[in-house]
Amino acid sequence: MGRLRIGRAGVVVVAAGVVLAGCGSGQDEADEQKAKLAAAAKASAAAAASQANLLKARTAAAAKVKANELGQVPVLMYHRVVDKPATQDDRTPKQFRTELERLARENYVPVTAAEFVTGRIDIPAGKHPVVLTFDDSSPSQFELDGVGVPRPNTAVAILQSVAKAHPGFRPVGTFYVTRDMFGKETPEEGAQMLLWLTDKGFDIGNHTRDHLNLRGKEKKAVNAEVAAGHRLITGLIKTPPVTLALPYGNQPDTKEWGLKGSSGDVSYNYGGVFLAGYTPALSPFNKKFDPLGIPRIRSMDKTGDCAKFCSVAWLDWLKANADERYTSDGDAKTIAFPKFKAPFVAKSFSDRVLPY
Incomplete structure (x- = not known):
């Protein structure tokens, strides 16, 4: 078991085993939290990259068929x-x-x-x-x-x-x-x-x-x-x-x-x-x-x-x-058109646009 003793300045000193155990637990939690944050950041970056690739693919597909949903x-x-x-x-x-x-x-x-x-x-x-x-x-x-x-x-x-x-x-x-x-x-x-x-x-x-x-x-x-x-x-x-x-x-x-x-x-x-x-x-x-x-x-x-x-x-x-x-671009959720036609989009549909 750990022991206590009083130092010259009146400071309580905890036996090494107990002190080390406490510090180790705190460090583990910090490391775990750090790992979770890193994993979350990595997942977020992967999701963003996937979304960017999907948007790129949809844009390319719309351009290929010369979509003009305006x-x-x-x-x-x-x-x-x-x-x-x-x-x-x-x-x-x-x-x-x-x-x-x-x-x-x-x-x-x-x-x-x-x-x-x-x-x-x-x-x-x-x-x-x-x-x-x-x-x-x-x-x-x-x-x-x-x-x-x-x-x-x-x-x-x-x-x-x-x-x-x-x-x-x-x-x-x-x-x-x-x-x-x-x-x-x-x-x-x-x-x-x-x-x-x-x-x-x-x-x-x-x-x-x-x-x-x-x-x-x-x-x-x-x-x-x-x-x-x-x-x-x-x-x-x-x-x-x-x-x-x-x-x-x-x-x-x-x-x-x-x-x-x-x-x-x-x-x-x-x-x-x-x-x-x-x-x-x-x-x-x-x-x-x-x-x-x-x-x-x-x-x-x-x-x-x-x-x-x-x-x-x-x-x-x-x-x-x-x-x-x-x-049509083949996707009912998007409104695809050449970029130069953007001024003609109704504001109520601005969240669905896919210019290319």
Whole structure:
């Protein structure tokens, strides 16, 4: 055991064994703490290096495919798909199929209007988003046979056929429905149609209940018509619409009335409002993106007024001006673009940018 003795100066001296044991314990703790700090610093440095390497790899991958997620997106507008077109908005089944096959060949991947306006554009690297929209809920767009299969030559059947022939081409789109509801007369039939579409990944948007021109109407009337369309949908399915397509493409006197409002017990607050023409839309990540008036492109050949401003003409232009087109980097968590385009990023997405 250790012994105590009093030195000349009255200092207590502890036997060497005890003193050495105490000092040794303190030194061990200090060494252990030092080792932990060193290990933590090493791990932190390794994590930082790994993160830097990952960022470098992502940047290189984005540059390789010339990603431009601030670019323009074609939002195509369809109405009836019939053998004998009666209006300039009608397309034949052959014309519709031909346009879809072109989109597939040129590396477009369909996304819904809801995915587009909310920035949930999850498509492979090097691909381009396209939004397929269908107005007025015509039976030529969608009709089921007795066993729940889309009838041949309807828009949905053609879209599924093209997707099957071109893996990766998603068979999805957005249907802007009205009270006609694909020609169905009962709520049960309407619900059956919407449930089938949403189950297959399609999006249901509001086109108002009665398809009335909203321009020139008072706020109360605008709110009532949009809310009636909203109620029409939510009365049949649980998923509320995320977007509105304006009847005839005409905005109300105050544009915000179409985006947000209420009437009675129904309130709506949409992610975007779509027009009827006639240019590609800006990326939702672009600071100039305007959710109050998102342009769409009418599907039509290069004839008459459509020589410059309909689908064939604009798809030609996007192909010839590929640097203006939205091209994905393949990572939905990042927004990739050439560095010189940085001034155009919306501030709300600044934490996701990947310039190269």
